[in-house]
Amino acid sequence: MDFGSILQILDSAVRFSTPLLLACLAGLWSERSGIFDIGLEGKMLIGAFAAGAFSAIATMPVYDGGWGWQTGGMWVGMVAAIIASILLALIHGVASITLRGNQLISGVAINFFAAGITVLLGASWFRQGGDTPQLPAGGRFRPIELPLSETLSDVPVFGPIYQNLISGHNLIIYFGFFAVLATYWVLFRTRYGLRLRAVGENPGAVDTAGISVVKLRYSAIIITGILCGIAGAYLSLGTSAPGFGRDMTAGRGFIALAALIFAKWRPVPAMWACLLFGLLEAISTKYQSIDLGFMVLPGQFMQALPYVMTVVILAGFVGKAIPPKAGGEPYVKER
Amino acid sequence: MNTGIPKWVDVILIPLLSLILAFVVSGLVVLSIGKDPIQAIKLMVYGAFRLNDGIGPTLYYTTSFIFTGLAVAVAFHAKLFNIGGEGQAAIAGVGVTLVMLAFDWPHWTIALLVGTLAAAAFGAAWAAVPAYLQVKRGSHIVITTIMFNLIAGSVIAYLLVGPLQANGSLPESSRFPSAAALPTLHDILGVVGINFDRFSDANITFFMALLAAVGVWLLIWKSRLGYEIRMFGESDKAAVYAGISPVKITMIVMLISGALAGLMAVNTVQGQAERLVLGAVEGAGFIGIAVALMGRNHPVGIVLAAFLFGALTQGGVELQFEMQIPAQMVIVIQALIIMFTGSLENLVRMPVERLFTRMKKRAA
C-alpha cells in the first residue's frame, strides 16, 4: 500500500468518523449528566431526515412548492435537523427527568419512532419511498480548501497530508473536532461543567448545594439534541451522496454509544475512538475482504469489530469502563 | 412502593388509558400526512381481523411477539433488561437453518422437535455471553445485548453471502427439505372442519407459543425457581442471604429468556420462509419489550398484547394497500405505545394515583 492510498483511507476515515464523533459527544453530555441515552440513533436519524427534507424544500424551485433558494439551503436543513433532534431529546428528557420513567425503554421507543416517522413523512412529502430528493450544490455543505493547500502540496509528506487529510473537508467535519475541544473545555474548566459532572455522579450533592438537578439535566439533554441533530445533518448534507435515504444512520448511533464507552465518557479519547471506528468503516468500504496471509477477514468482520471491541472493553479485559454513577436512575429525593 | 391503588387500576385501567393516548397521538400523525384517521382505524381493524387472509397473518405475527414478549418478561422478573431478543432470535434462525439443511427429515414432527431445540439452544447461547459478562465482569447487560444484536446482524450478513448462501445472487439460504415444513393453521383447523385460509403463514408454533405462556406462568408464580427469580429481581441482597447464587440465577434467567426469544425463529424461519433470509426478525425482538410492558410481564397480558401488536402489524399492511399510508405507520404506532405504556407511563399513572388517593381520603 502506497502513501497515497494510506492518505486516501485516512481521509475517508475522518469523513466516516465525523457523524460518530458528533453523536458520541452528544451521548457524552447526556450520560455525564446521569441520563442514559440509547436513542442517539433515532435522534440522528430524525436529524438527517429533517436536514435532507428542509434543505430540499428550500432549494426546490418555487413552482414545485419549494422556496427557490440558490444558496444557503443547507442552513435551513441544519436548523431543522437541530430542532427535530431537540424535540426527540426533550421527549426523552420528560420521560427520564420529569416523569422518572425508564431511560432505556425511552431510548428504544425513540429509535423506533424515528425509524417510522422519517419514512412516513418522507414518503408522503416527496413520494420517493421515504428518501428525499437529491440536493443541489446550494443545499449542501461543500468542501473547504484551507489556505495555502495548493502552495504547500509540493512539500514532501506534510504537503499531501495538509492538502488531502487536513484541508478539503466541509464545515461540519471541522466543527466536529472543534466540538471535542469545546466539550472538554466546558466540562472540565467551567462551573457549568463541574455541576454537570456532579449531577451525573451524585445528584443529591447537587441538590443540597442549592442547584436544580432538573434544569441541569434538561440543559445537558438539549446539548445532546443539538449535537445529534448536527450529526444527522452531516449524513444528508455533508457526504458525497447528499439527500436523506431511509434508515441512513444504519446503526451509527450505536457505534457512537460504543465509542463513548470505549472512551470511558471522556471527550478527547472519544475523538480517538471515533477515528478508530471511522477507520474500520473506511477499510471495510474500500476492501471487500482483507487477506492477512494466513486467513481472510470478511468485510462484515470489520463492520462488527467496533461492537466486539466495545464488548471486550465493557467486560474490563482492557481497562475498566465505569459509567457515571447516577446514570440511568431517576433522581428522587430520599424519604 | 405501596401506592394503595386497586389492582385493576394498575393492571387494566392505566395500560388502557396509556394505550388510548398512544392511539390518539397516532391519529394526529395520520392527520398530519393528510389522511383520515377514522378511516385508517376501520381499515386496520378490518385488515387485521378479516376472516382468512386477515386473521391468519395476525396470528402469525402474534406467535412471534408472544415468544419475544415472554423472553423480555422472564428477564424482567429478575430485573434484567434483555434488549437482545432481536439478536437472539436472529441467531436462533441460523440454528434452525443449520439443522434443517443437515438432514433429510422423515416427518415434520421430528423436524419441529429438533428445530425447536436448535432455536432454543442458539437463542440461549447468544444470550449466555452477555449474561456471563454481566455476572462475571460487571458489563452492563443492556449495552452488551445491544452490541450482540448488531454483531448478530453482521454474522448473518456474512453467512448469507458466504457459507450459507444458496446458488443464485440473493442473500438467502437454500430452501429446507419439504418434509420439514410445519403444518399451517389451515392444515390443523381443517382436521376439526374449520376452513382456515390456506395461504396464511400462521402455523403450529402458535400453539407452542400459547404453551410457552402457560409454562412461563408456572415457572414464575408456581415453581421454586420462579420464586428465586422474583426474589433476585426484587432484592439481590436478600437472594444472596437466602442462598441463591446471583451468577447461577442470572445465567439461568438469561438462558431461558434467550431460548424463548429464539423460539420465534421456528415460527418465522421454519414455519414461514422455510429458508434463512436477511432481516428475518424485523424488529420483533424490540416489539417484545412493548409486549412485555403492555402485558405487565404476566403471560395472560403478554398473549393479549402480542395479539394487539400482531393485529397492528397486519393492519398496517392494509393501510399501505388501501390508503397509501406507508407500512412504517405501524412502527410509529408501536413506538408510541412503547412510549406511553413504558417510559411515559407516569404521565397517566401520577394523575390516576392522585385521583384515587383523593377519593380514598374523601371516603375515609
Place this chain on the structure above:
Amino acid sequence: MTVTENPGQPNAAAPTPPAIELIGISKAFGPVQANKDITMTVAKGAIHGIVGENGAGKSTLMSILYGFYKADSGRVKINGVETEITDSHAAIAAGIGMVHQHFMLVDTFTVLENVILGAEDGPMLKPSLAKARKELQRLANEYELDVDPDAIVGEISVGFQQRVEILKALYRQAEILILDEPTGVLTPAEADHLFRILKNLKEQGKTIVLITHKLREIMDVTDTVSVMRRGEMTATIETATTSPSKLAEAMVGRSVIMEVEKAPATVGETVMEIKNLVVKDGQGVERLKNISFSLKRGEVLGIAGVAGNGQTELLEVLGGIRPATSGEVIMKGDSIDLTIKANAQKRRHRGIGHVPEDRHARGLVMSFKTWENTALGYHNEPEFSKKFGMANQKAMLADAQGKMERFDIRPPNPQLVASSFSGGNQQKIVLAREIERNPEVLLIGQPTRGVDIGAIEFIHQQIVKLRDAGKAILLISVELDEIQALSDRILVMFDGIIQGERLPENTDKNELGLLMAGVDPEAEA
C-alpha cells in the same frame, strides 16, 4: 458575597434574637405524619441537641429547615427574621449548612471541587478553586479541620469525608450548622475530634444543631436539648438540668428498663470455633485480620464495636453470604466450606440461623407477601417443595400463619407484603423464621435497630429463651447498652481485629469504649 470579619459578635445594644425559631411546623408523607405542629427555639451560639428514636421525625424536621422538604404548614424565623426556605439554595442564603447522615459528596471529585460545588465565584473554575484553596487553609487552621484539598473524596476515610461536609458548610459562610447523626460512622476518637471542632465553632459564635439518638453525646456537648417522639416535640430542656434516664423516658414515653431479665447462663461445650479468619473486600482491603474465637452452647456472645470495623463481614462470612480469604470455621468437629461456592442455604443445613443486620435489604423482600418471606432461604426444604420443582404454597401459607400467631406479628395476615408492617413486626418475621428452625447457632445483627420499645423487649426475651434452650448466639450490635444487657461474654472489634474480651460483670462503658477506639486499657496500665 462578603466575608463577615467577626461572625457571631453579639450585639451589645439589643438582646440577640434566637438563631432559629420554628413555629408550628407540620409535615406528612402520605398517611404518615412525620412532624406534628413543632415549635422549637435555638439560641444563637448554642449547641442544641435533638434526640429521639428512629423515625421520630428528627431528620424530617431538619430537612425542612434546610429546604430539602417543604413543610405543609408552619413558619421559620432565622435571627428573628421570618424566612421562607423554599429550597436548599434559600437555606444556604439564610446561613444554614447541613451535614447529612449520608454524605452529599461526589466521590470522583477532589475535596476542593466538592467544596466549591454550587458556591463557585463566576463561570470559570480556576479562580474559584484558587480562592477555595486559600479559604480551606484558613478554616483548617482555625477549626482543626485539616483535609488534603487535592485528595479524591471517594478515597478518603469517612471521618475525613465528614470534615469535607463541614468545610462545605463553612465555605458557604454558614452561621447555623445542622449535623444529622454525625457519629454513627465514626470511631470514638474521631467522634471526640468532631466534638472538639463543634466546640471551636461554637466559640466562634456559630449555632449548631446536633441530631442523634445517642444520649451520651447529648450530655457531653449540648447546651440545650429537644426530645422528639412520634413526630411531636415532647420537651426542650437545658442539658445541665437533665439526665440520660430522664431523656430516655421522654424519648419513649415511659421509663425504660435497660436491663434484660435473665438467669445466669449454663454454658456448655464449644459449638463453633473460628480460627485465623481473614476476609478481604473487593478492593483487596483486609476487613477481618486473622480473627479467632469460639462460641459455646447456652451463651450469648456479644460483639461490640463502632460500625464498619469488621462486624458486618464476620456475620456475612459465618452466614454464608461472603467468602473468606483464609482461615477456618469448625462446627461440631467439621470444618465449614468458606469458599465462594458455599452458600447460605448450605449454612442453614448445618444449623446456622442468621438474622441479618439489614432486614430491609437482606432479611426480607419488601414487596413479597409474608408467607413468601417466612420461607426465604428455606424454600427448597422438603415441606415447601412439590414435584417438578414446584413450590408447596399451601404449606408456606400455613407455616406463615402459625409463625405470625406465635410471634404476635400484627396484623396477622400472611397475604400482606413485608413493607406494610412496622419495623418491629418486620423484625419479628425474620426472627420467627430463623428461631423456629431451632438452629444450633444463631447469628444476630442489630436485632433492635429501628424497632419500637415494646418489640425490643419481646425480641430480647426471645434471644434469651433460645440461649436458655442451650443454643449458641452470636450477637452483633452497635448499641453498647444492648450488648451489655444481653451478653454473657463480650468481644470488642476494632479495625478488623478482636481488641479485647471482657465479661459484662467485670467491665463498664468506659473500658469498652476505649477498646472500641483501639486502645487496650490493660496494656496501657
